[in-house]
Amino acid sequence: MTTLAELVETIHGWYPPATAESWDAVGLVHGDPDVKVRKVLLAVDPTEEVAREAAEWGADLLLTHHPLFLKPVHGFAATTPKGRTLATLVKTGCALLTAHTNADQAATGVSESLALALGLGDLTPIIGLPGEPLDKIVVFAPADAAAPVRAAIADAGAGAMGDYDHCTFSSEGQGRFRPLDGADPTIGEVGEIAVVDEHRIEAVLPRRLRTKVVRAMLANHPYEEPAYDVIELADPGTSSVGTGRIGTIEPTTLADFAQLVAETLPETAHGVRVAGDPERPVTRVAVCGGAGDFLLDEMARSDVDVYLTSDLRHHRAAEFVESGGPALIDVAHWAAESTWLPVVAARLAEELGDTVEPRVSEVRTDPWTFRI
Structure with a gap:
């Protein structure tokens, strides 16, 4: 069975906490990392009703998008709604994990799930995250030691590119050196120039893994003093993930697209404006899941036909429309973000098989209950 620590590591691999906004509160809120997890309930909001649903189902983990405690607290007595939520989870041994802004920007995250639910293709972020800084390691090793050196740097994280790993390049040549007094050469004699058939091994790696990769190479290289270079590569630019998503759809009209939105998202009192x-x-x-008016200036400069998000305010929306930019569609915050839940559930099922049973909460946590 899967432990809570293993499950948290998996989810953090998909939605790295380091990509969350500085003001956010993400990660494991409550739970014993060594406990086995069999049932996972997924919800947008960690409300009392959701906590009761988790308890009644026997969930071992509640994974929510919104944090329970976004601001620091000095206590969580069960005299408050948030305190009662946590007390319910603690009483039944159900852990709580939050993936908020770290899940907004990622692949299979909130905005991407919303875009795919609406049938958008050719997706790119509205604002791409900066690409991760990269290095290239170049090391020279004798021919018979090249394979273990390649394997060592790959196991340390070098040569991982997209859906591939162990990506290296090798070329053959001759190395020359003369051991001096005090040396204990693996190959050659002190005072004599040695000529050795060597392989030049190259691999790209994330800069954050530089120390780990170099240490792995040195630990598995037969020479006392291996020849190697670590080269900082040029800025990789932006990545394929980031804030919001832009995509294409078969030509339609604004009215028909709005109808598609209404039919795709859960019905709410808010409706589709x-x-x-x-x-x-x-x-x-x-599209941008959640409150997206912070992107209106970006959208005004874009070539999109319509921008879909939530929580648009009167003055910002009015000024935007007057500027002649894209059309606007405003949907319920909860409805837009709920499209992420089945995506995570499916990914958990695919990753962990029948060792974990994921379920999307049946509780509608949209705060608006009816409309006159």
């Missing part, structure tokens, strides 16, 4: 000409042609769509 639209600002724009119903007959406006739509082929390029931008």
